[in-house]
Structure formats: structure tokens, C-alpha cells
Amino acid sequence: MARDERADVLVVGSGGGGLVAALRAAAAGLNPLVIEKSDVVGGTTALSHGALWLPHNPLMEEAGLQDSVEDGVRYLQAVVGDQGPATSVRRQTAYIEGGRRLIAFLRERASCSAWSPTTPTTTRTCPARARTGACWPRR
């Protein structure tokens, strides 16, 4: 990188969170710069194949699968519970609702493309669901 490189937004880390933040900044007309401490791009996100666990996502809906924000929250409450502000029903609802907008955005930007019906949740005792909605990046 040239020393005089300039950016509107500096993103630290090239995992899914960082790259989506950079994409969002670029979509808003800003010039993002992603810096990464390791010698490879992708972080933990790359290890997990870039999959997102997201109930009631638009790809599932298009595949005709019934799901809802309420069922997703019910699942999260059964598995994680409410351990404080980070896991409150309000936060979990925001995760699922915001996730729907995220998928719509990523699809516009040619990324998220498939829903995997073969990705079961590992928590089989949960009453709310037997499957999760996992979105995979386009290859």
C-alpha cells in the first residue's frame, strides 16, 4: 500500500463482518480500505465457507420453506436464552430482521446465492426447528 493512500472508511479485518462493512461503505459512495493483519484474506469466515446461519431468510422463502422471525427467536431463546442485553429477545429479533435485509443487499451485490437444506442445526433437542437457514456465497 502506498503511504499516501486515502480512504473514507478504514475497515480493520477482512472477515465477513469487515468485508460486508466495506461493501456497504462502497455502496454508499464511500471509498473503503480494508486492512488485514494476517497474510490471507477471510478470517474465520473463510474457514466456515462464508455460510450464514439465518432463520427466515429470503432464500428459504423462495424455496418454499415455512419459517418466521418468531420461530427463529424461539429457537435462539431455547438454545441461547436471554442472558442479558446481547441475547435479549429484542436483539435476537433485530438479528433475524436485519439479516433479511443483509441477504437482500448481498444478493444485489452478487454474493449470497444459495440456501442449503442439508445444513441441520446441531441442537436437536430444540422444539422450534430441525433445520437452519444457511446462506452460502456464490462460487
Ligand SMILES: Cc1cc2nc3c(=O)[nH]c(=O)nc-3n(C[C@H](O)[C@H](O)[C@H](O)COP(=O)(O)OP(=O)(O)OC[C@H]3O[C@@H](n4cnc5c(N)ncnc54)[C@H](O)[C@@H]3O)c2cc1C
Ligand atoms: C468451522 C466453522 C464453521 C462455522 N459455521 C458457521 C455457520 O454455519 N454459520 C454461521 O453463521 N457461522 C459459522 N461460524 C462462525 C462464523 O464463521 C464467525 O462467527 C464469523 O466468520 C465471524 O466473522 P467476523 O468477520 O466477525 O470475524 P473473522 O472472520 O474472524 O474476521 C476477523 C478478521 O480480522 C483480522 N484481524 C483481527 N485483528 C486485526 C487487527 N488488529 N488488524 C488487522 N486485522 C485484524 C483477523 O485476522 C481476521 O481476518 C463457523 C465458524 C467456524 C470456525
